[in-house]
Amino acid sequence: MIKSMTGFASGKGALGPHSWSWELRSVNGKGLDMRLRVPDWLTGLEAALRADMSKQISRGNVTLSLRVAREETAAELKLNEGAMSAALDALAQAEELAVNKGVALAPSKASDLLMLKGMLDAAAEDDDPAPLVEALKSEFGSLLAEFVTMRRDEGQALASVLSAQLDQIQTLTEQATELAERRKEAMADTLRQNLARVMENSQGADPDRVAQELALIAVKADITEELDRLAAHVVAARALLEQEAPVGRKLDFLMQEFNREANTLCSKSQNSELTSVGLELKAVIDQLREQVQNVE
Numbered sequence: 001m002i003k004s005m006t007g008f009a010s011g012k013g014a015l016g017p018h019s020w021s022w023e024l025r026s027v028n029g030k031g032l033d034m035r036l037r038v039p040d041w042l043t044g045l046e047a048a049l050r051a052d053m054s055k056q057i058s059r060g061n062v063t064l065s066l067r068v069a070r071e072e073t074a075a076e077l078k079l080n081e082g083a084m085s086a087a088l089d090a091l092a093q094a095e096e097l098a099v100n101k102g103v104a105l106a107p108s109k110a111s112d113l114l115m116l117k118g119m120l121d122a123a124a125e126d127d128d129p130a131p132l133v134e135a136l137k138s139e140f141g142s143l144l145a146e147f148v149t150m151r152r153d154e155g156q157a158l159a160s161v162l163s164a165q166l167d168q169i170q171t172l173t174e175q176a177t178e179l180a181e182r183r184k185e186a187m188a189d190t191l192r193q194n195l196a197r198v199m200e201n202s203q204g205a206d207p208d209r210v211a212q213e214l215a216l217i218a219v220k221a222d223i224t225e226e227l228d229r230l231a232a233h234v235v236a237a238r239a240l241l242e243q244e245a246p247v248g249r250k251l252d253f254l255m256q257e258f259n260r261e262a263n264t265l266c267s268k269s270q271n272s273e274l275t276s277v278g279l280e281l282k283a284v285i286d287q288l289r290e291q292v293q294n295v296e
Contacts, residue, residue: 001155001241002159002240002241002248004152006154007025007150008147009023009144010022010143011142015131016132018069019071020066020068020136022065022140022143024065026057029059031059032060034050034054036049036063037065039068042132042133049140052140052141053144056144059248059249078120084113163241165287169230169288173230175277176227176230176277176278179271180223223268223269226261226264229261230262230281233257233261246295247295248292248296252289252292258288259285262281263282
């Protein structure tokens with residue numbers, strides 16, 4: 001079953017202090033254009049995501065956005081043992097000097113020492129991105145699967161619309177075939193009358209040459225080949241709709257062929273009813289072409 005080029009998927013996750021949100025969307029495009037907005041510090045993630053997407057998506061303008069946030073936590077404080085040792089040595093010297101001079105000092109408290117500059121250091125928290133990158137790679141698989149499923153569901157609905165339009169084209173082609181059969185005898189009578197008038201009013205004209213010219217006119221007015229090709233194009237389009245592989249480009253090319261045959265039919269019709277059917281054919285084919293633009 002065909003897939004649409006239109007799709008959307010989103011998701012959220014978290015690991016440790018990090019949380020993130022995904023958004024994956026696509027619209028119509030002539031080829032495959034992938035635009036990824038991924039934080040640069042997540043080394044290797046963008047290349048991995050791009051490779052995964054290329055395996056599942058063959059056509060469309062695809063945009064992936066990843067937003068990563070980090071929860072700020074209180075830093076762990078550690079005692080600077082070197083600074084504390086130096087402070088205690090200085091305190092001992094101060095107390096000894098005070099005793100020698102007969103000065104009484106108030107007892108020192110640990111809190112006083114800890115408030116000294118450089119006594120406490122904030123421990124640097126390990127922020128290795130590798131585990132986060134692996135978690136994101138793992139989660140992206142389910143997001144991509146959801147996205148592809150939506151494109152497939154959209155494609156199924158699109159296939160129903162295309163099938164109905166092909167039914168219309170088939171019906172109009174059959175109507176044109178019946179009208180063409182009915183006009184054959186009338187055209188033959190007209191050609192015979194024209195030939196008789198030409199022969200009556202022409203002196204020295206070669207009857208064989210006149211007959212050849214009139215036969216050529218009849219051949220140019222024949223639309224049998226155009227009708228046969230329209231019927232064949234309907235069969236080919238239905239076969240493409242049943243394929244699993246991307247067929248959007250092939251269907252797009254087939255629409256050009258449909259339009260060419262309808263234009264030729266209208267130019268050759270020489271019949272008001274047949275011209276009306278031809279114009280209706282062109283309208284349906286144009287609607288079909290617009291829908292085909294959505295097929296991957």
